[in-house]
Amino acid sequence: SYVLTQPPSVSVAPGQTARITCGGNNIGSKSVHWYQQKPGQAPVLVVYDDSDRPSGIPERFSGSNSGNTATLTISRVEAGDEADYYCQVWDSNSDHYVFGTGTKVTVL
């Protein structure tokens, strides 16, 4: 089955840029979506279709996808961005939705 690999953790100082990767075989051929989950809360969609943002999500959140890696970028990081982040794709070969392993973003 299709596997999405993320780094377990990313640390970043306030005001700096956080980059969270999501690795998968030829992931560039798929649409990648990103979710933010804060402790005790349900996930929230922050980027869809590689690089689009839902209404209400700050422009600081952006995404890209090419080759074997998709990336979620959080610019000008704020304390409120501290959360777990998950990538997600649809794998047509297995008819499965797949989530990445998740990355905990810590704001120093």
Add this chain to the structure above:
Amino acid sequence: QVQLVESGGGVVQPGGSLRLSCAASGFTFSSYGMHWVRQAPGKGLEWVAFIRYDGSNKYYADSVKGRFTISRDNSKNTLYLQMNSLRAEDTAVYYCAKSYCGGDCYTYLDYWGQGTLVTVSS
């Protein structure tokens, strides 16, 4: 506004059964695909099952196939997950989530409920 409210969680013994429900409001339920996603304590998200808007197609994670059944009642705006032969490793918060689209498209989950906890323990 879109609301998804799960219910039916609780404590069940290994080998037992449980049925989860998800009451939907704020959108035309019968036009959208729906998902169940779970999260074991301290772990990541795991997709469980998907059902098309009309119930004609259902997909399951390998870990639950043959034990869990997803269904929906569009007249009641309600999604269900029948869970049989439960195991300790099924212990998790179960979320229902709405698919962005309804037909033959397989994409992102745009709204999530708050989840219901299922604990499988003797």
